[in-house]
Amino acid sequence: MRIIISGDGDTGTHLAKMLSVENQDVILMGADREHLAELDATCNFMTFEGSALSRANLLRCGIAGADLFVAVTPDEKTNILSCGMAKDCGAGRTVARIDTAEFADDDSREMFRRFGVDDMIYPERQAALEAVQFIRHSWVSEWLRIHRGELFVIGVRMASCGTLCGKHLRDVTGSPRKFHVAAIKRGGRIIIPRGDDVVLEGDTLYFSVLPDNVDLLPGLCGRSVETVRNVMISGAGKVTETLLGLMSRDACSITVIDPDKERCALIASRFPKTVVVNAPANDVSALKEEGIGRCDAFLALTGSSETNIVSSMVAREHGVPNTLARIEQLQYLPEAESLSIGKIVNKKLLNAGRILNILLDTNVATSQCISIGNAEICEMVVHEGSRLLSRPISELPVPREITVCGVIRDGVGMLAEGRTILKAADHIVVLALAGSLHKLEKLFSI
Amino acid sequence: MNVRSISSVAGTLGQLLLIEALLMLVPLGVCLVYGERDWMYFALASTSAALTGAVAEYATRNRRGTIHSREGFVITALVWIVFGLFGAIPLVYGSSGLSFTDAMFEIISGFTTTGASVIPDVGAQSRGILFWRAFAQWIGGLGIILFMLAVLPELNRAAGISMFNAEATGITHDKLHPKIRQTAVSIWCIYSAITLISIFLLWIGPVDFFDSVCQTFAAVSTGGFTTHNEGVDYWNSLYVLVVLTGVMFVSGLNFMLIYSGCRGGLKEFFRNDVLRWFCFIVAVAYLLLLLSLILQDEEGADASSVIVSPLFHIVSAVTSTGFSLSEAEGWGAFSLMLTIMLMLSGACAGSTSGGIKIDRIIVLGRNFVNEVKKTVFPKRIYVVSINGSALQNSLVSRITAFVTLYMVIVVLSSAIVTFFGYGFTDSLFMVVSCIGCNGLGYGATGAGAGYAFLPDAVKWVLTADMLVGRLELFTFMVLLLPSFWRR
Numbered sequence: 001m002r003i004i005i006s007g008d009g010d011t012g013t014h015l016a017k018m019l020s021v022e023n024q025d026v027i028l029m030g031a032d033r034e035h036l037a038e039l040d041a042t043c044n045f046m047t048f049e050g051s052a053l054s055r056a057n058l059l060r061c062g063i064a065g066a067d068l069f070v071a072v073t074p075d076e077k078t079n080i081l082s083c084g085m086a087k088d089c090g091a092g093r094t095v096a097r098i099d100t101a102e103f104a105d106d107d108s109r110e111m112f113r114r115f116g117v118d119d120m121i122y123p124e125r126q127a128a129l130e131a132v133q134f135i136r137h138s139w140v141s142e143w144l145r146i147h148r149g150e151l152f153v154i155g156v157r158m159a160s161c162g163t164l165c166g167k168h169l170r171d172v173t174g175s176p177r178k179f180h181v182a183a184i185k186r187g188g189r190i191i192i193p194r195g196d197d198v199v200l201e202g203d204t205l206y207f208s209v210l211p212d213n214v215d216l217l218p219g220l221c222g223r224s225v226e227t228v229r230n231v232m233i234s235g236a237g238k239v240t241e242t243l244l245g246l247m248s249r250d251a252c253s254i255t256v257i258d259p260d261k262e263r264c265a266l267i268a269s270r271f272p273k274t275v276v277v278n279a280p281a282n283d284v285s286a287l288k289e290e291g292i293g294r295c296d297a298f299l300a301l302t303g304s305s306e307t308n309i310v311s312s313m314v315a316r317e318h319g320v321p322n323t324l325a326r327i328e329q330l331q332y333l334p335e336a337e338s339l340s341i342g343k344i345v346n347k348k349l350l351n352a353g354r355i356l357n358i359l360l361d362t363n364v365a366t367s368q369c370i371s372i373g374n375a376e377i378c379e380m381v382v383h384e385g386s387r388l389l390s391r392p393i394s395e396l397p398v399p400r401e402i403t404v405c406g407v408i409r410d411g412v413g414m415l416a417e418g419r420t421i422l423k424a425a426d427h428i429v430v431l432a433l434a435g436s437l438h439k440l441e442k443l444f445s446i
Numbered sequence: 447m448n449v450r451s452i453s454s455v456a457g458t459l460g461q462l463l464l465i466e467a468l469l470m471l472v473p474l475g476v477c478l479v480y481g482e483r484d485w486m487y488f489a490l491a492s493t494s495a496a497l498t499g500a501v502a503e504y505a506t507r508n509r510r511g512t513i514h515s516r517e518g519f520v521i522t523a524l525v526w527i528v529f530g531l532f533g534a535i536p537l538v539y540g541s542s543g544l545s546f547t548d549a550m551f552e553i554i555s556g557f558t559t560t561g562a563s564v565i566p567d568v569g570a571q572s573r574g575i576l577f578w579r580a581f582a583q584w585i586g587g588l589g590i591i592l593f594m595l596a597v598l599p600e601l602n603r604a605a606g607i608s609m610f611n612a613e614a615t616g617i618t619h620d621k622l623h624p625k626i627r628q629t630a631v632s633i634w635c636i637y638s639a640i641t642l643i644s645i646f647l648l649w650i651g652p653v654d655f656f657d658s659v660c661q662t663f664a665a666v667s668t669g670g671f672t673t674h675n676e677g678v679d680y681w682n683s684l685y686v687l688v689v690l691t692g693v694m695f696v697s698g699l700n701f702m703l704i705y706s707g708c709r710g711g712l713k714e715f716f717r718n719d720v721l722r723w724f725c726f727i728v729a730v731a732y733l734l735l736l737l738s739l740i741l742q743d744e745e746g747a748d749a750s751s752v753i754v755s756p757l758f759h760i761v762s763a764v765t766s767t768g769f770s771l772s773e774a775e776g777w778g779a780f781s782l783m784l785t786i787m788l789m790l791s792g793a794c795a796g797s798t799s800g801g802i803k804i805d806r807i808i809v810l811g812r813n814f815v816n817e818v819k820k821t822v823f824p825k826r827i828y829v830v831s832i833n834g835s836a837l838q839n840s841l842v843s844r845i846t847a848f849v850t851l852y853m854v855i856v857v858l859s860s861a862i863v864t865f866f867g868y869g870f871t872d873s874l875f876m877v878v879s880c881i882g883c884n885g886l887g888y889g890a891t892g893a894g895a896g897y898a899f900l901p902d903a904v905k906w907v908l909t910a911d912m913l914v915g916r917l918e919l920f921t922f923m924v925l926l927l928p929s930f931w932r933r
Contacts, residue, residue, distance in 0.1 A: 002624070020603075020604075020624070020625075021603065023602075023625075024624075025623065025624035025625055025628075026624050027624055033838070034838075037618075040619075040621070041515075041607065041608075041611050041619070042514075042515065042604060042607060042608065043604055043607065044602065044603050044604050044606065044607055044624075044625060044626055045624045045625075046621050046623070046624040
């Protein structure tokens with residue numbers, strides 16, 4: 001597929017790299033000449049210096065033959081306008097990154113669709129959703145609800161007291177199986193495990209489980225389930241604002257701390273139940289005064305990754321069991337994971353998942369796609385006539401980089417066994433390592 | 447360099463060697479068709495390349511790291527040497543019976559499309575050997591790595607880009623398509639199309655099929671190996687000269703430009719700065735040479751050959767093909783000087799030719815003009831632009847460094863050659879000819895003798911010059927930096 005990305009910032013660059021690894025034809029448009037020259041010399045995609053707000057530039061990039069146009073410049077108006085122009089010039093599908101909550105409403109979406117913007121990504125909302133999930137299920141680091149809760153893919157960090165720790169995987173899966181270990185994240189790499197792999201402390205295990213068996217997991221991984229009642233959030237930006245909106249009915253008390261007086265005043269007026277403190281996040285005495293010791297969860301959501309990392313560690317020092325940090329620098333992610341920060345939110349990865357979803361959706365039917373770093377979890381639909389039918393899963397030509405997590409048949413979730421035979425209209429949940437998306441597409445195409 | 451990098455370099459080289467093993471099956475087939483005994487030595491070379499490749503690939507399969515630009519440089523530089531080592535086997539053991547030094551010189555001269563030959567009696571060689579020399583030029587013409595990018599899908603990722611950048615010629619390395627493999631395939635399509643047309647045109651003329659293929663490979667890759675002792679004089683035909691001149695000229699153009707020209711952008715095609723300057727240089731050089739010949743007033747020459755031969759010579763020199771005409775040696779001092787200047791310049795970047803490349807010379811010239819203007823109007827801002835887009839200062843200084851380094855290598859190499867007792871003109875000529883991947887000879891290396899009777903040390907210096915010139919200096923030069931190898 002031919003994909004044109006406008007915006008050579010971190011998000012655009014990450015997207016272009018990721019999509020070129022997935023063997024797509026990518027052209028990155030941007031304004032930073034030196035950055036583009038560097039990318040052009042090291043990456044397997046083309047770069048173009050020039051604004052996407054120009055018909056001539058768009059046409060020169062071959063917009064007429066493009067299947068997807070993604071606008072991820074920092075300015076949402078530029079994104080929306082350039083999507084409209086791209087659509088007008090013949091782009092197949094357009095996606096704009098926005099940062100105004102109202103634009104993501106259904107009514108506005110319809111209006112924007114007429115205007116030429118097919119999809120919108122609103123990373124702040126996705127980050128807020130992640131944070132909400134973290135507050136509700138604080139013992140997990142990844143919580144994916146698939147097909148309205150018929151199946152869950154849950155990532156949990158292994159603690160030393162977990163019953164799985166130190167065991168071979170083939171020794172732990174009893175019959176009938178109650179869970180399936182789809183992948184292990186170890187030291188920033190994702191492994192698709194086999195029977196002889198050993199679970200180590202500090203691994204993140206990705207389980208696929210049926211809703212009834214979710215309660216098993218905390219014991220297996222040595223995590224305790226606590227209800228979070230007191231939350232402290234550092235940073236009063238858009239993510240926090242969206243989060244507070246989403247949490248308005250939850251019965252937990254939230255303290256927001258931010259150095260910007262005006263933002264504090266705005267949050268305080270919009271969410272009267274919330275305690276808002278005007279102090280910098282690294283002011284330890286203020287944190288103590290506001291009772292950081294009593295908090296069950298600390299969420300660092302400021303725009304600065306470094307501040308977030310440090311303040312999460314400070315919270316950890318003061319005994320907060322659950323910490324979440326928003327980290328925008330992708331290169332910090334492996335380091336941050338080893339710093340015992342409970343969960344990391346990265347808007348780029350969230351964006352990437354959305355884009356992959358849109359990308360896959362144009363070729364094969366998918367309903368969901370989530371990026372978890374170096375791998376994607378996708379829900380795919382098996383069509384009549386597919387070569388996946390009428391053979392047990394263990395005999396299917398599934399590449400090594402792809403593993404089947406579970407199947408949803410007639411709206412009911414089940415774990416995938418080697419002898420399961422797929423039927424048409426089944427939804428299959430698969431985990432695919434980065435770079436294998438085209439194989440996944442091939443597998444599911446007819 | 448740690449174990450992982452070395453493994454990935456060795457592994458990739460192994461894969462490339464496997465492809466070379468396959469490529470050597472082609473001359474093997476030629477031997478079988480003509481019933482020559484040399485097929486055994488091609489089989490030997492192919493098998494040893496395949497075995498070495500397979501061992502390198504297998505032994506490193508679990509230890510390879512990712513290929514960054516550093517590993518890309520090493521792979522690209524080494525692949526030219528490794529290909530030479532295995533490609534030389536048939537020349538050493540086969541019917542030509544060359545020494546190791548001669549065989550390396552000959553095959554590197556082929557892969558780098560220099561076309562300087564150490565075989566005094568080309569006519570006595572087996573067809574298999576002749577074909578292998580021609581075929582080596584054809585593979586090396588666009589670059590071994592570019593060929594591999596087109597055939598090995600595994601290189602279609604960031605690793606392939608770093609190797610492409612280490613090999614591609616010119617100032618900036620543009621891409622035709624988002625994916626490097628598509629770019630490589632498009633360029634190869636253009637290359638193959640020119641090749642087929644040229645084979646056909648020669649074949650319907652006085653040239654037999656085998657010679658058409660070999661001569662075409664030499665012309666389209668701007669190599670210059672011939673299959674007869676008399677060179678292109680063998681056919682004594684104006685038609686052949688005209689066709690070859692055309693093919694060489696086209697092969698001296700930027701293949702990316704030809705590609706976009708073929709896709710309908712003829713206007714852009716003719717608006718290209720480099721193309722215009724290339725035509726201009728060829729035209730001026732031709733007129734000057736013609737004028738000098740008329741002033742010399744040669745007797746007995748027929749008009750048509752007087753008009754065509756100088757053009758053939760000029761195009762052969764500027765595109766770094768190095769097909770030589772026996773009469774050219776008698777054209778005098780001005781012709782000699784002109785030839786050296788054209789060999790230094792070379793044709794357009796992104797073509798199969800060698801030399802400094804016209805793109806760089808344009809930039810240098812414009813920069814020079816700007817510097818002169820600046821002394822008069824110090825407060826004005828001047829930019830160096832090529833094809834309408836401004837170049838960054840860092841690129842201009844890189845080009846200046848390139849040309850300086852190029853001239854330094856020419857001077858040093860010539861000094862080494864004069865050490866062995868060769869005259870200044872002869873030494874300079876052979877060095878400029880080899881570093882520009884040209885292959886023309888003059889004086890000591892001129893008609894008849896060729897490069898055969900040079901001492902071994904000189905041959906090795908010239909072989910190194912060919913490699914350094916083909917990979918445009920920097921790819922080899924970085925290998926000499928101690929800090930390149932440190933972690």
